[in-house]
Amino acid sequence: MKFTPSFIRIFSLFILLYTTGFVLPACAQNKVDGVVRVAGAMRNVMWKGEIEGIIKMDSLARPGMYGIGPLESLAGELMLFDGMPYYSFVGHDSFMLVDYAHERSAPFFVYAEVREWKQIPIPDSVLNVPSLEHFLDAYTNGYSDPFVFWLEGFVDSAAFHIQNLPAGTVIRSPEDAHTGQVTYVNGRYEVDLLGFFSRKHQGIFTHHDTYIHVHVLTKNREGMGHLEKAHWSPGAMRLYVPAHTVK
Secondary structure, X not given: OOOOHHHHXXXXXXXXXXXXXXXXXXXXXXXXXXXXXXXXXXHHHHHHOOOOOOEEHXXXXXXXXXXXXXXXXXXXXXXXXXXXXXXXXXXXXXXXXXXXXXXXXXXXXXXXXXXXXXXXXXXXXXXXXXXXXXXXXXXXXXXOOOEEXXXXXXXXEEEEEEOOOOOOOOOOOHHHHOOOOEEEEEOOXXXXXXXXXXXXXXXXXXXXXXXXXXXXXXXXXXOEEEEEEEEOOOOOEXXXXXXXXXX
């Protein structure tokens, strides 16, 4: 076969793009699919008062991106769902408001890119957040990396909070950081629950007494916040994990 100069130039360009990471083979894409990344740390916010935004949502807002965290200055909550960034905040008379968050940032944020989700069966005994955490811990026994998970369906009830820190509050403890926080309780709703699981990130993106951090987003996109508790009926929720991370 005779290689023309134009063919050689094109082939050389492909090799350059491949080696510099602009072109990834399918196996390399699978390896990064679902990898959890973290900006900042919960403990620095809760104990050191580091509440300035360090990662902006428009830097992550592309299809397949998922993430959760508090809003800068602890003035609300953030959720990135399939590349769409949302933030919730407390309005007049504690009325909850949800808007798009392209220009907003977070003092800590956990996120992952997922191109392909895998549905896994949920036992009928998994009907709330504690039983969900226990199930995920058992299901991923032997898998050490953190991972993102997603549930969708109908909850019978849910309680979630939105950070609402008064300006000028001095933070020296988690109690200080939660000053002004407002909790909302809803009845039956169709929701997306987005969570992150890790046995080794307590104080980084989960609290010290749990392996999961979960945000709730209603399907009508009018409610969103940090999930405290929820209950659903057998068969009412579908659970997904990244296809290439948790087998």
